[in-house]
Structures are given as C-alpha cells and as structure tokens.
Amino acid sequence: MELKKQDEIFDDNYWAILATNGKLVPNSKLSSKAGNNVYCHDSYAEDLLSVYQGMTETANKEPKVGEVYKLVDVRVGANRELYVTLTGFIDATVNLEQEKKFLTMLGITEEELVESLQTEEGKKHFCANQYHVRVEMIKPYVKVSLYEGQLFHIKEDFFGQIGKPTTAYYGTITGKNQGGFIIAVQGINGFLPGSLAAANVVRDFDSMIGKTVPVMVEDYLMESSTFVFSYKKYLAYVLPTKIEELDLDAKYAGTVTGIAKYGIFVEFDEIFTGLLHSSKMSPALKESFKNFEFKPGDKVDFWIREITPDKKIILSDEDPSFRRKELEDFKDQNVGIIRSGEVVSIQPFGALIKIQKDMVGLISQKEIKMKKKRFNIGDEVMVTIERVANDKIFLTLPSES
Numbered sequence: 001m002e003l004k005k006q007d008e009i010f011d012d013n014y015w016a017i018l019a020t021n022g023k024l025v026p027n028s029k030l031s032s033k034a035g036n037n038v039y040c041h042d043s044y045a046e047d048l049l050s051v052y053q054g055m056t057e058t059a060n061k062e063p064k065v066g067e068v069y070k071l072v073d074v075r076v077g078a079n080r081e082l083y084v085t086l087t088g089f090i091d092a093t094v095n096l097e098q099e100k101k102f103l104t105m106l107g108i109t110e111e112e113l114v115e116s117l118q119t120e121e122g123k124k125h126f127c128a129n130q131y132h133v134r135v136e137m138i139k140p141y142v143k144v145s146l147y148e149g150q151l152f153h154i155k156e157d158f159f160g161q162i163g164k165p166t167t168a169y170y171g172t173i174t175g176k177n178q179g180g181f182i183i184a185v186q187g188i189n190g191f192l193p194g195s196l197a198a199a200n201v202v203r204d205f206d207s208m209i210g211k212t213v214p215v216m217v218e219d220y221l222m223e224s225s226t227f228v229f230s231y232k233k234y235l236a237y238v239l240p241t242k243i244e245e246l247d248l249d250a251k252y253a254g255t256v257t258g259i260a261k262y263g264i265f266v267e268f269d270e271i272f273t274g275l276l277h278s279s280k281m282s283p284a285l286k287e288s289f290k291n292f293e294f295k296p297g298d299k300v301d302f303w304i305r306e307i308t309p310d311k312k313i314i315l316s317d318e319d320p321s322f323r324r325k326e327l328e329d330f331k332d333q334n335v336g337i338i339r340s341g342e343v344v345s346i347q348p349f350g351a352l353i354k355i356q357k358d359m360v361g362l363i364s365q366k367e368i369k370m371k372k373k374r375f376n377i378g379d380e381v382m383v384t385i386e387r388v389a390n391d392k393i394f395l396t397l398p399s400e401s
Contacts, residue, residue: 063086063088063090064138065135065136065137065138067135068132068133068134068135068152068153069086069133069144069149070087070130070131070133071084071085071130071132071133071146072085073085074117075117075123076118080096080097081093084133090142091142092133092135092141093142093144094143094145094146098145102146102147102150104187105186105187131146131149131150132150132152132153133146133149134149134151134152147187150187151188154186154187154188158188159220161216162218162219165237168216168234168237168238169185169215169216169217170185170214171183171184171190171192171214171215172184173192173197173208173210173212173213174189176206176209177191179193181205181208183213185215185227185229189226190229191227192215192228192230192231193228195232196218196229196230196233197213198231198232199232199272199273201257203296213231215229215230215234218230238271239311240311242272243272243313246304246307247304248303248304248320249321250304251319252268252269252302252303253299253300253301254267254274254299254300254301255297255298255300256295256297256299256300257273257296258296259294259295259296262277262278263275263277263278263280263281263289264289264300266300266302274302274304274315275313275314275315276300276302276316276317277314277315280305280314280315280316281318282317282318300317301317303315303320305391323391326358327388327391330393331388335386335387336385337384337385338398339382339383339384339385340380340382341354341355341383341395343376343378343379343380344360346375346377349365350362350365351365353381353383353395355385361392361393361394363395363397368397373397382397383397383398384396384397
C-alpha cells in the first residue's frame with residue numbers, strides 16, 4: 001500500500017469536532033479496542049485502526065537480538081540467502097545454509113524451497129503460513145533464523161494448549177524409552193507416555209516406532225524441559241464428532257483387544273472400540289466365543305448395531321439388512337396385537353420382554369408404574385405391540401377388563 005505523510009492522513013476533515021467548544025470527541029467503540037482514545041468517526045476508521053495496529057507491531061523500537069518477529073514477505077537472494085521483511089517493516093536476511101532444521105520441519109530440501117519461492121504462487125503460499133523468525137544479529141545487518149523463530153512460536157503455542165486444548169498435531173514416534181516413546185511434533189522432540197499412546201493397551205512398543213499419530217499437548221515437565229503429548233486426549237476431543245460419522249449400514253473390520261465373559265471388545269478405524277456382545281453374535285461366532293477361541297489380535301468383521309446415548313458402540317456380526325427385514329415382517333404381523341412374552345431383564349428404565357426368538361421389546365417404567373405392576377425375571381406377561389421403530393420394539397400393558 002502507498003504510505004502517506006502524517007499531515008495527509010490526519011487531515012482536520014477526518015475528525016468530528018464538538019461545535020460548542022472545539023474539543024475532539026472520542027470514538028468509544030474504537031477507543032476500547034485501541035487501548036487509547038481514538039477520535040476518528042469516519043466509516044473507514046476501524047479499517048484504518050487495524051492497519052496502524054499491524055504497522056506498529058514491534059515497530060516502536062529497533063530490533064534486538066533474541067526478539068521474535070512475524071515474516072510478511074520473502075524473496076530469493078544470492079549466496080543461499082533469503083531477503084525477508086518482518087512486521088514493523090524490518091528488512092533482514094536468512095542464511096539457508098543454517099536452516100537445515102527448518103527445512104526438516106517443512107519436509108522439503110533447500111532447492112525445493114528456493115524453486116518454490118521463485119514463483120508468485122509459491123511466495124504467496126509461504127508467507128500465508130505466517131512463519132516467525134528470531135533475531136540472531138543486528139550489525140552490520142539484521143540476520144534472523146527461521147528455525148529458532150518457529151521453535152519459539154511453537155513452544156509458545158504448546159504452552160497455551162496445556163490449560164485450554166483446542167488443537168491437535170501430527171507427531172512421528174521416533175524411539176522408545178522407559179514408560180513410553182520419543183515423539184517429534186512440529187520439529188520438537190517430546191514424550192508420549194505408553195499409557196496415553198493408543199486407545200487400548202500397547203503390547204508391542206517396537207511396532208509403534210515410525211508411526212505418525214495425532215496428539216494433543218498434555219503437560220510440560222520443567223525438570224527436563226520436555227512437552228508431554230497424549231493420543232488419548234486427542235481421542236476424547238474428536239470422538240464425539242467422529243462417532244456421528246459412523247455408518248450403521250457399513251461393514252467394518254477390526255481387531256480383538258479384550259475378552260470378557262459377556263463378549264469381546266473390538267478396536268477399529270484406529271480410534272474406536274466397540275463391544276460385540278454374545279447376544280449380538282451369529283450362532284457360528286457365538287460357538288467360537290463359548291469355546292474360548294478368541295484371543296487379542298484376532299481379526300473380526302462386524303456391523304455397528306447401535307450407538308447408545310452415552311456413546312457406547314454396540315457391534316454385531318449379523319448383516320443389519322437381515323435384521324431390518326425381520327423387524328419389518330414382525331411389525332406388519334404384530335403391531336396392535338396382544339402377545340404373551342417372558343420378562344428377561346429388569347432395568348431402571350423399564351422391563352425387557354422376549355416375545356419370540358431374537359425379538360425383545362420394552363415396557364417403560366412409566367407404563368409399569370401407571371398400571372401398578374411389578375415384574376420378576378421369568379414372569380410370563382401379556383403385552384400389546386405398540387410400535388416398532390429404529391430397531392426397537394415398544395410395548396404396553398393391555399387394559400384389564
């Protein structure tokens with residue numbers, strides 16, 4: 001943009017003057033933003049304030065060694081140098097020969113960076129990343145480091161994430177140590193505890209080395225100046241959104257991670273764990289389960305049967321299209337009809353009644369109280385099939401004549 005002289009910018013026509021005594025009238029809206037009184041009331045006043053706030057960032061003093069600035073422009077120079085412009089209209093030089101760690105951060109070579117910056121599109125893309133630099137020298141010219149500036153900026157960002165997490169980062173596990181892993185995140189080596197490195201227990205530490213995983217900042221260890229990262233924290237942050245994306249009609253493949261007396265736990269899509277309950281198994285799979293044939297690490301195919309209100313994922317190895325067909329047939333033949341059933345479970349929300357094989361309906365607790373009934377498991381009860389919706393059968397108690 002073209003800069004005007006101060007007397008051209010602050011022309012008297014720009015100010016609102018109080019006619020009675022000639023005093024300047026503060027613009028209350030902008031004064032609070034600026035931290036000082038602003039007297040301009042014209043339509044462009046807010047835009048003008050934004051420009052000047054940007055111009056004066058770190059521009060109120062000469063640069064000093066150790067200060068960090070934001071890069072706003074770049075051009076390729078000679079002798080493996082970049083000429084950069086920083087906030088505050090400070091011109092500086094970057095020695096690419098000393099920026100190997102920064103190039104590693106970007107995952108490119110020096111030649112690839114230079115080639116990119118020789119195009120307008122490449123320069124625009126580079127500057128849009130808002131890289132930071134650290135002043136290394138001010139005489140005889142200002143020399144800055146991209147790596148040291150980014151390192152400072154990233155650490156500052158990480159510290160902000162500890163108390164108020166909003167951002168996840170991709171990190172690469174480069175090694176293991178006692179209790180966990182060494183992980184490189186945004187060019188910084190940190191610690192990933194084994195207990196926070198996966199959704200379930202990590203049994204083979206060597207298999208994790210080389211993996212790239214999303215993590216969030218967990219803590220900072222002052223004694224070793226090390227950031228602690230967590231994959232589980234990332235899961236807790238994204239899981240509610242990711243669960244909504246699951247497809248109840250899709251077939252999934254997963255890995256058995258645990259076995260209980262009532263079913264098996266299966267991990268899939270790297271972040272989810274679901275329960276394949278024995279009651280949701282096909283006869284063949286149930287037979288294998290009863291014979292203790294499953295072990296951690298086994299592969300299993302399944303469908304998602306249900307996602308409960310508290311976000312638990314219930315699995316089944318039976319194709320849901322078959323179940324839907326059964327329910328549709330049951331609905332056509334039974335809605336509005338009184339049937340006998342057996343009480344198979346008593347829950348706080350009501351009683352579960354088995355009508356026929358694989359068809360279990362619910363009598364709500366409200367209905368039981370209203371009809372003044374009390375049930376025990378094994379009781380035979382007459383029920384009305386009220387409706388079938390969303391893979392569930394809803395029952396009522398018929399009126400007594």
